[in-house]
Amino acid sequence: MTTTRQARLIDNPDLLRERLRAAPQGPGVYVMRDLAGRVAYVGKAAVLQNRLRSYFNGVPGLPERTRRLVEGVFDFEVIACASPREALILENTLIKRHRPRFNVRLKDDKNYLYLKIPAPGTPDTHAPGTAREKLRAPRGEAGQRATLFPRPYYTRKVQRDGARYYGPYTSAQSLRTTVRSLRTIFPFRTCGDEVFRRGRVCLDYHIRRCSGPCEGRIDEAGYAHLLEQVETFMGGRSRVLADELRQQMEEAAAALDYELAARFRDRLRAIDRINERQDVLSGRRGDHDAVAIAVEAGRGMAAVLTVRGGRVIGSETHEVEGVSDLSPAECLGAFLPQFYSGTPQLPRTILVSDAPDGLDDIADFLAGERGGPVDVRMPRRGELRRLVERARETALATLRQRRVVEDFDAERTEALLADLAARLDLEAPPRRIECYDISNTMGTNSVGSMVVFEDGRPRPDHYRHFGIRTVEGADDFASMAETLRRRFIRHLRAVQGEADGDIPVDDPDGSNGEEAPPQSGGGSRRGGRGKAEESFAALPDLLLIDGGKGQLGAAHAVLVEAGLADVPVFGLAKRNEELFR
Structure with a gap:
């Protein structure tokens, strides 16, 4: 059911009232569409009618983010479900399909890489290698033989085809580095089937990066066992693997096969070196993930620490969109189903930094994905709490590093400034932007603040x-x-x-109305007179005032008085996000 896109739903209270009355009173999913007909938000509820009424009753009193959503809705759709778990599954599917702007969503989750290890003897349904994978079938006897010695490869698709998948990896370089290290320990083949069918070993065999199955240097059982060891290692069970290699080394030495024993010894040493770099949780040998989300300046980053056998074997970060005005707990509630949906390696326990609403429903959903119980909980003290705090610190550090990198991305900054100039009808992109705000303490001790951006980046040494x-x-x-x-x-x-007769505003005492203490050489405490003059010598290309028409009128009068009426000035009222000129 749709309505004409000429008015918002809240502008037709009679229609809205009847729509809400007709909404189901059981669990389900609701889809809100904006004035352009696009999906703006997808949500779930145990009682759909109550949830929808909570949106449309008392709109002015809603949180700002929710109010902006509701004020732009022209239609909504409802889908009844049999249970809250079914609603969660459907909600997750619709979010991934439509990527609504008001939903928390993984950024580019479809591009994550996995390491796929096909099952020996089972034809691989897809040609390995790139994103352009095609259906294929083994050709001839050599092709059939190649299936007995499958090669692990990278893929972006996870399928239920009997193969083992490890990931997701947000960094392709990280996965490739892991595979290069693995090949020094477990020499599996990486050549394509066309090369394999030649029946001759290549350079990889001679440098001990391949076991030579193409020429029969290893039999089917030996190669299958080699891949099992790779799977054991990738599954984080390095202790089990080390014990197995130690036993094989001792057996080979007892049989006087010292060359084979030396190979097992080298593999064991390589695994021990990797284990030394992994943190150990004292007294805990379980498998779990620690998940945390950091939200700052309208952006979000999730960090997932992978613990297997009591060792932290990996850390991945994932950028999260649509987090503006949301708490970390709310973001986690949306992140967990999206991230773990379809994930081949789902642990028994997931530790979270914050407890989102509907934690039991999320645990039921993940149990269905895993095929067994999943415990989702927030540790409050001890070593596990320190682990999730470490995940939070990792997420925050990654988020801030990414912001710094983007701030110094000249192409991105130029595009943003050009877009800003077009939206504000400026003659050219503003190289220098100055922002002003007034604050006071209970009506006294008023202070004016000046914040400067140059070339799209903050210029803290020019702040006054x-x-x-x-x-x-x-x-x-x-x-x-x-x-x-x-x-x-x-x-x-x-x-x-x-000579400047004003009190140096970069001096923390003088700038607050007190007489500045004498300084040797006439400089202030923070950077000297030269820094202050440099900050004030430049004229802004754009002036932004915190406030509405009153503050803007005062600013414009000062510019006219100073003969600078051509400097563009705008007022930004944060409460209603209104822009005045």
Whole structure:
């Protein structure tokens, strides 16, 4: 059922009332569409009618994010489900299909890599190698023989074909490094079937990176056992593998086959070196994942620490979209079903940094994916709590590093500035942007703040603050006028080379209205007079004022007074996200 896209649902209260009354009173999924007909949000509920009413009753009192969603909805659809678990499965499927802008969602989750190890003797249904995989069947006797010695390879598709999959890996380089290390310990083949059918060993065999199955240097049982050892290692059971290799080494030595014993010894040493680099959780030998999400500045990053046999064997980070104005717990509730849906290696226990709503439903969903019980819990103390805190720190550090990298991405920054200039109807992309805000303490001690961006990146050494002197009480309009007046007076003096009579605003004492203490050489505490003059000598290409029409009018009057009326100035009212010019 759809309606015409000429009005929002909240603009037709009679229709909305009847739609809500007709909504199912059991579990299900609801899909909200925006004015363009796109899916804006997908949600689930144990009682659909109650959940939908909570959106549309009392819209002004809703949280800002929810209010923005509801105010843009022109239609919604409901899908009844048999149980909350079925609703969770359907919700997860629809989020992955439509990627609604108001849902928390994994960024590019379809591009993650897996290591696939086909089962020996079973024809692989897909040609390995690239994203352009095609259906294929083994050709001839040599092709049939190649299936007995399958090669592990990278893939982006997980299928129920009897093969083992390990991942997902967000970093292709990380997976390739792992495979290179594995081949020094377990020399499985990596050549294509066309090369294998030639029946001659290649360079990989001579440098001990392949066991030579193409020429019969290893039999089917030996190669199958080699792949089992690879699977044991990738599954994090390195202790079991080390014990097995130690036993094989001793048996070979007892049989006076010292060359074979030396090969087992070398493999054992390589595994021991890898184990030395893995953290050990004292007293715990279980298998579990530690999952945490960090949210900062409207962006999110999830970190998953993989613990197998009591050792931290891996760490992966995943960028999460649609997290603005949401808590980490809310983000985790959406991340867990998306991340673990279809994952081939799902542990018995998942430790989370925050407890999302509907934790029991999430655990039931994951149990269905695993084919056995899954315990999802938030540890509150001890070693496991430190583990999830480490995951949180990893997520936050990765998020901040990515933000720094993107800040210094010249192409991305130029595109964003060009888009900003187009949206604000500026003559050119703004190289220097200055932002101003006024704050006070209970109506006293007002301070004006100046924040600077150059080429799309923060310029902290140009940040300044002004202790308001001439305004009594909490008068944002007059305080904004004084702040800008002093800023542009200092600009004129810096350009003309005149002595600056204002208190140095980069000095924390003088800038708050007190007399600045004497400094040797006339400099201030933070960077000296030269830094202050450099900050004020440059004119902004764009001025942003925190506030509405009143603050904007005060700013414009100061610019006219200073002969700078051509400097673009806008007011940004955060409460309703309104822009004034």
